[in-house]
Amino acid sequence: xxxxxxxxxxxxxxxxxxxxxxxxxxxxxxxxxxxxxxxxxxxxxxxxxxxxxxxxxxxxxxxxxxxxxxxxxxxxxxxxxxxxxxxxxxxxxxxxxxxxxxxxxxxxxxxxxxx
Amino acid sequence: xxxxxxxxxxxxxxxxxxxxxxxxxxxxxxxxxxxxxxxxxxxxxxxxxxxxxxxxxxxxxxxxxxxxxxxxxxxxxxxxxxxxxxxxxxxxxxxxxxxxxxxxxxxxxxxxx
Numbered sequence: 674x675x676x677x678x679x680x681x682x683x684x685x686x687x688x689x690x691x692x693x694x695x696x697x698x699x700x701x702x703x704x705x706x707x708x709x710x711x712x713x714x715x716x717x718x719x720x721x722x723x724x725x726x727x728x729x730x731x732x733x734x735x736x737x738x739x740x741x742x743x744x745x746x747x748x749x750x751x752x753x754x755x756x757x758x759x760x761x762x763x764x765x766x767x768x769x770x771x772x773x774x775x776x777x778x779x780x781x782x783x784x785x786x787x788x
Numbered sequence: 789x790x791x792x793x794x795x796x797x798x799x800x801x802x803x804x805x806x807x808x809x810x811x812x813x814x815x816x817x818x819x820x821x822x823x824x825x826x827x828x829x830x831x832x833x834x835x836x837x838x839x840x841x842x843x844x845x846x847x848x849x850x851x852x853x854x855x856x857x858x859x860x861x862x863x864x865x866x867x868x869x870x871x872x873x874x875x876x877x878x879x880x881x882x883x884x885x886x887x888x889x890x891x892x893x894x895x896x897x898x899x900x901x
Contacts, residue, residue, distance in 0.1 A: 706889075713893075714894065715794070715877050715879075716832065716877070718889060718890070729888050763832070777834075779824075780831050781830055781831050782830075
């Protein structure tokens with residue numbers, strides 16, 4: 674059983690550019706959540722995908738968007754990058770079945786630096 | 789508005805001592821309270837979690853104490869070890885809202901040998 678993986682590990686972009694981050698969920702999991710963790714802060718919920726549809730969103734602008742694919746992997750896209758978007762982006766996957774919650778597992782994150 | 793407030797920001801404990809981290813929440817609809825441990829360069833990993841129907845949960849050296857009326861919960865690490873040095877996050881969520889977790893700001897624990 675493989676854990677949650679994310680790519681790339683590190684990324685440097687300039688202000689105004691667009692970025693795509695990728696996440697492969699743990700085997701058997703059908704739900705992916707994305708979090709932004711600024712330096713020295715706790716993770717903040719961006720959104721969640723369940724069965725390929727967005728299922729809940731935090732307080733992030735529309736330039737943060739995502740996708741979930743049939744194999745339950747996911748992408749986070751950020752347009753018009755701003756300096757404050759510099760952070761560790763975490764993906765977490767879990768199995769939701771019959772409305773019952775199961776533990777979510779985090780990937781190691783992608784460190785995004787916006788210059 | 790910060791949904792979960794965590795203190796202290798940093799903590800230094802001698803090996804063998806007790807580490808205590810506190811969290812407070814506002815939303816009484818929260819019904820799941822996990823603690824996560826994060827090492828540098830890694831994602832958070834679930835350490836221990838509690839539901840509000842119990843006041844305490846113990847797993848090995850880790851104990852969560854939960855006070856529903858005060859809307860507070862805390863993590864106690866007994867016999868703290870240098871390997872426990874990490875950043876700890878409390879979190880809260882509503883199970884019916886799947887995995888929308890609200891995290892505290894974190895506590896950096898340093899256990900000195």
